[in-house]
Amino acid sequence: MATITSDNHGLRLAVRYAVLVLIAVIFIFPLVFMLISSLKPDAQLLADTSSLKAFLPVGDISFNNYSAAFKRAPVGLFILNSVIVTGVTVVLSLIVCSSAAFVFVFVNWQGRDLILTIILATLIVPFETIAIPLLLISSKLPWIGLDGLTWGWLNSYHVQIIPFVADGLTIYLFVQYFKDLPGELIEAARVEGASWFAIYRRIVMPLAGPVLATAAILKFLAMYNQYLWPLMVVQEEGYRPVMVGLQYFFQLNVVWGEVMAYLSLITLPVLAFYLYLQKAFIASIASTGVKG
Amino acid sequence: MAAITLKGLKKSYGTAHVIKGVDIDIDDGEFVVFVGPSGCGKSTLLRMIAGLEDITSGELTISGRVVNDLPPKDRGVAMVFQSYAIFPHMTVRENVAFGLTIAGASKAEKEEKVGEAARILQMEHLLDRRPSQLSGGQRQRVAIGRAIVRKPQVFLFDEPLSNLDAALRMDMRLEIGKLHQQLGATMIYVTHDQVEAMTLADKIVVLKDGLVQQIGSPMELYHNPANLFVAGFLGSPSMNFLDVDVKGVNGQKILVSNAALDPVEITAKTTGYTVGGKAKLGVRPQYLTPVESGGMLHGSVALTERLGAETVVELTMKDGNRLIAALARDAVFPIGAELGLTFDPAQTHIFAL
Numbered sequence: 001m002a003t004i005t006s007d008n009h010g011l012r013l014a015v016r017y018a019v020l021v022l023i024a025v026i027f028i029f030p031l032v033f034m035l036i037s038s039l040k041p042d043a044q045l046l047a048d049t050s051s052l053k054a055f056l057p058v059g060d061i062s063f064n065n066y067s068a069a070f071k072r073a074p075v076g077l078f079i080l081n082s083v084i085v086t087g088v089t090v091v092l093s094l095i096v097c098s099s100a101a102f103v104f105v106f107v108n109w110q111g112r113d114l115i116l117t118i119i120l121a122t123l124i125v126p127f128e129t130i131a132i133p134l135l136l137i138s139s140k141l142p143w144i145g146l147d148g149l150t151w152g153w154l155n156s157y158h159v160q161i162i163p164f165v166a167d168g169l170t171i172y173l174f175v176q177y178f179k180d181l182p183g184e185l186i187e188a189a190r191v192e193g194a195s196w197f198a199i200y201r202r203i204v205m206p207l208a209g210p211v212l213a214t215a216a217i218l219k220f221l222a223m224y225n226q227y228l229w230p231l232m233v234v235q236e237e238g239y240r241p242v243m244v245g246l247q248y249f250f251q252l253n254v255v256w257g258e259v260m261a262y263l264s265l266i267t268l269p270v271l272a273f274y275l276y277l278q279k280a281f282i283a284s285i286a287s288t289g290v291k292g
Numbered sequence: 293m294a295a296i297t298l299k300g301l302k303k304s305y306g307t308a309h310v311i312k313g314v315d316i317d318i319d320d321g322e323f324v325v326f327v328g329p330s331g332c333g334k335s336t337l338l339r340m341i342a343g344l345e346d347i348t349s350g351e352l353t354i355s356g357r358v359v360n361d362l363p364p365k366d367r368g369v370a371m372v373f374q375s376y377a378i379f380p381h382m383t384v385r386e387n388v389a390f391g392l393t394i395a396g397a398s399k400a401e402k403e404e405k406v407g408e409a410a411r412i413l414q415m416e417h418l419l420d421r422r423p424s425q426l427s428g429g430q431r432q433r434v435a436i437g438r439a440i441v442r443k444p445q446v447f448l449f450d451e452p453l454s455n456l457d458a459a460l461r462m463d464m465r466l467e468i469g470k471l472h473q474q475l476g477a478t479m480i481y482v483t484h485d486q487v488e489a490m491t492l493a494d495k496i497v498v499l500k501d502g503l504v505q506q507i508g509s510p511m512e513l514y515h516n517p518a519n520l521f522v523a524g525f526l527g528s529p530s531m532n533f534l535d536v537d538v539k540g541v542n543g544q545k546i547l548v549s550n551a552a553l554d555p556v557e558i559t560a561k562t563t564g565y566t567v568g569g570k571a572k573l574g575v576r577p578q579y580l581t582p583v584e585s586g587g588m589l590h591g592s593v594a595l596t597e598r599l600g601a602e603t604v605v606e607l608t609m610k611d612g613n614r615l616i617a618a619l620a621r622d623a624v625f626p627i628g629a630e631l632g633l634t635f636d637p638a639q640t641h642i643f644a645l
């Protein structure tokens with residue numbers, strides 16, 4: 001029988017940390033490589049790749065690549081575009097998909113199971129197969145904006161947002177989570193006089209912290225990495241997102257340092273988002289008191 | 293005011309018929325207890341009254357108004373669940389005030405009413421805690437507090453005490469009884485527990501397989517059970533049933549006996565007995581008295597349980613059946629000893645088969 005003494009407890013802790021450090025290092029090295037390389041001129045960058053120097057800020061270090069990147073492409077604009085599109089989509093998607101899941105799980109209505117099945121079936125349809133029909137539809141849809149009624153959604157933020165607000169995976173995540181909430185909580189709220197909306201807002205959503213975080217991360221990553229769709233629907237530079245912007249660095253002469261500088265810059269919003277979410281996630285667990 | 297009537301109420305889940313036509317009249321301010329074996333439909337019936345379960349057919353009225361199609365919030369009921377169902381992300385104060393918040397009450401009004409409910413339930417010191425910091429009994433108080441704060445006309449309880457230990461259960465039982473007197477509201481209470489049913493109820497409804505077996509005051513049901521099921525269900529230890537042969541019928545007077553029972557004349561409440569037929573004779577263990585010699589029932593001691601104030605004796609009868617006698621004193625009976633028992637024929641119940 002294994003006993004826990006203070007020695008082998010310490011040893012186990014050491015092993016555990018060693019493994020965690022190893023995993024962290026594996027994940028962090030590409031990032032370090034990207035950051036370090038963005039500071040080096042191409043000649044040194046390519047020479048260093050054959051040694052450990054690739055991960056060290058040695059030699060000819062400068063921010064020249066960054067200023068060059070800003071000259072080559074409107075980096076700030078691309079990041080802003082991506083942040084707007086991703087941010088709005090994530091927020092709308094959390095609201096829309098959680099509401100849909102709420103209605104599927106808690107409200108009793110005819111045809112509910114059939115419709116949920118159809119929505120879940122869309123999970124197996126790859127985006128590439130619907131991209132062309134979606135493009136044809138979006139190019140003809142009406143829109144009421146600042147300049148009145150216009151036809152066709154191309155070259156805009158909303159064409160990049162609306163098709164991705166509702167999706168099967170996010171709805172599925174919420175449905176699974178809601179099904180595990182104790183049904184009597186919802187029933188108690190109903191008896192206490194709460195409307196469906198009040199139950200959604202005051203009971204279900206405050207308890208949904210963990211699934212909100214999961215859905216937000218998945219949606220954020222998918223949206224921030226959008227490439228094919230914006231390439232199809234956005235021809236004007238003004239609405240272009242970061243991934244499409246990467247093309248600017250592969251036209252004419254390719255400078256790897258500039259590519260790395262650009263990648264480092266567009267990674268910043270992702271990091272900021274993760275840090276924010278980590279805090280929010282912990283806060284939500286602490287406040288709901290959901291215990292294992 | 294808040295009288296409730298159930299008329300021909302039915303509930304099916306697809307082809308499963310769970311409630312098969314239930315009629316109950318509940319007066320304003322009455323304390324009604326639903327009892328019955330597990331799965332008989334007590335919770336379902338309660339949830340139908342609350343509006344949490346659709347009514348397949350029949351009519352449900354509260355205060356003279358048909359409420360079949362009203363959502364729970366428009367029925368003027370409050371419910372206390374077995375699992376308490378208090379909201380984990382709110383403090384006790386927010387939990388108790390929930391119904392008022394939903395109704396848009398002012399801060400001052402909430403403060404006053406929550407304070408009053410907390411006083412009644414003696415939980416003023418708990419108001420700022422979170423549910424995870426409460427014991428089971430305290431959680432149940434919060435659930436009851438949330439129910440009483442809106443002053444509803446009807447309270448529904450679904451086995452509210454079954455998750456508590458015996459001592460706390462008794463405290464809370466007394467408190468619920470007190471609460472009923474204080475509030476004067478109509479209360480419907482579902483339980484497995486006979487003691488809760490007998491002590492709290494003005495009226496007990498015994499259910500089995502989705503049908504009402506009998507409705508009446510606790511003592512009515514105890515002394516005049518309408519059928520074998522009710523007779524066997526209420527009382528502890530439960531009633532003995534002797535298989536007897538009908539030897540003579542003279543109007544209401546039935547002469548019965550069997551291998552272990554000397555012929556005895558019983559007054560039946562119903563007719564339908566024929567000489568040579570079979571019947572069941574019910575005798576409560578408490579009404580059986582051991583005698584030194586003679587006696588009307590004959591058997592041998594198989595087991596005794598001495599509880600101090602009470603002694604429960606299990607006998608094997610001459611006809612091979614089992615019989616339980618409960619004496620209200622401490623006594624010793626050697627196992628295997630022959631024992632004769634007497635009883636008062638007026639305290640028995642005969643059921644035709």
Ligand SMILES: Nc1ncnc2c1ncn2[C@@H]1O[C@H](COP(=O)(O)OP(=O)(O)OP(=O)(O)O)[C@@H](O)[C@H]1O
Binds near residue numbers: 308328330333335336
């Ligand atoms: N959603 C459902 N679908 C099908 N059958 C159901 C459903 N809900 C309940 N039942 C059935 O209805 C019957 C009555 O259930 P109910 O919960 O009312 O019993 P109960 O008397 O409260 O039992 P217990 O004392 O164990 O709580 C049970 O046989 C149960 O299996």
Ligand SMILES: [Mg+2]
Binds near residue numbers: 336
């Ligand atoms: Mg039940």
